[in-house]
Amino acid sequence: MRAHPINLLRLTGILDGISLIVLLGIAMPLKYIGGIEEAVTIVGSIHGGIFCLYAAAIAYSAIRVKWNLLWPAVAVLAAFVPLGNFVLDWQLKKAKAKYELRQINISVLVYAIVFFSFFDLFAQLPVMSTFAASVGASSFIVGFVIGLYSLANTLGNILSGIMTDKVGPFRILMAGMVLSSGALLLYHFVEEPTLLIIVRILHGFVAGLIVPAAFTYSANTTMSNEQGKKVAFTGTFVGLAAIIGPAFSGIMASRTSVPFVFTCVAVLGLLLAVLSAIFLSKYKITKNEKTEAKAQSAGSLFQAGVIKAYGGAFFLMFSQGVIAYLLPLHVQSLGYDSRLSGTLMSTFGIIAVLLFVLPTNRIFDRVAPSRTMAIGMGLMGASQLLISQSNTTLSLYLVLGLYGVGFAFLFPSINTMLIQATPADLRGKAYGYFYAFFSLGVVAGSSVLGWLPFDTIGGFMFTGIILLMFAVIVSFDKQRKQVLNH
Incomplete structure (x- = not known):
């Protein structure tokens, strides 16, 4: 054959x-x-x-x-x-007879790198707490090592952004993939909590190098009138990672071991590193005239559009942290099997992926990102409120589907807003801070709700209100600017 x-x-x-x-x-x-x-x-x-x-x-x-x-x-x-x-x-x-072959598509290779980065993250979710406990970690250390990854990831994001603007995204991508793959293999040598803490810090930091460089690479090679659609395609691979990662690691860890799961992820990273060394190293980024014009007139990095994008990134992942923390508890309190939590999380990912890949992705180049951002944040906030009132499997699936629609609107919007508001020569740093807010949002979502005196229903309602308030602020600011322009 x-x-x-x-x-x-x-x-x-x-x-x-x-x-x-x-x-x-x-x-x-x-x-x-x-x-x-x-x-x-x-x-x-x-x-x-x-x-x-x-x-x-x-x-x-x-x-x-x-x-x-x-x-x-x-x-x-x-x-x-x-x-x-x-x-x-x-x-x-x-x-087979209908579709032609093409040379390696640089964009798809970058999408695959984004998939690897988020697959690495999501594959950890079902297995890290049990793995930490298996090497003798106390309950406090178990929670600590889970959050520690995101904190170290934040530092990696910031360094990646700074270095991407200085040396270009290719070198940072290569360093991130090779070092992340190596860090994943180190879990084979973890036999006690201290070593686990060291590996988690190293793994989180080097993994943080990948995403800002990958998104910068993608943004700098895209025409301005296609940025929303391309970001939506990127979101497809994030969604696929969210669907496949937990299921793959949960099943494989139960059949083999957690280090074996991480070895599989490492092999994928090394394979992509080889492909990148062959194809991305030969590819030269050329800035189109529209990008150059925006670079000359963009001004400061921290302007209104960038701050909105950072806020959207933080609250997106704050919401994700709350879902990861409270949804299993809510499902358990209703008397359902814990496996329902996993399928519910996959549901929102599937809905989001469908909206990313279907012709609905055209909306992100036709509607202002601030408007789709407000819609997405509002839908996610409403779904958080509805989860607190849902007590049947059908209602939970419907509400998580609504949450997926909100996610599908929000993720491309905040990325497009960031691209449009930043000059190309500062885009690496902008994405570094952007994904630092992503990482901080995950930590805040799971930890803040743990500190506050809320039960599961109160936690969902509190989160829903916060997200809806942010959506109103974004919508109000958009309307105020329209009034001022007239």
């Missing part, structure tokens, strides 16, 4: 589908009915390895085949549906 990208995707997809059926139809009954624990351990490990190959084939196809990003998104979702790979294979067989 010729190494056509779609052929590779079909082959690995069929193998992934077969291994999933064997896992669900043979290995799991042997474990839960026959009491043979090893069946799931062995088959689960094989399935995890095949899934890694399948994910690599999806990424390769996205880079080489001239099709829209809905294909990779569907390919990922098919891996989690029994027989889904076989239905997809039938469609891929017909698609």
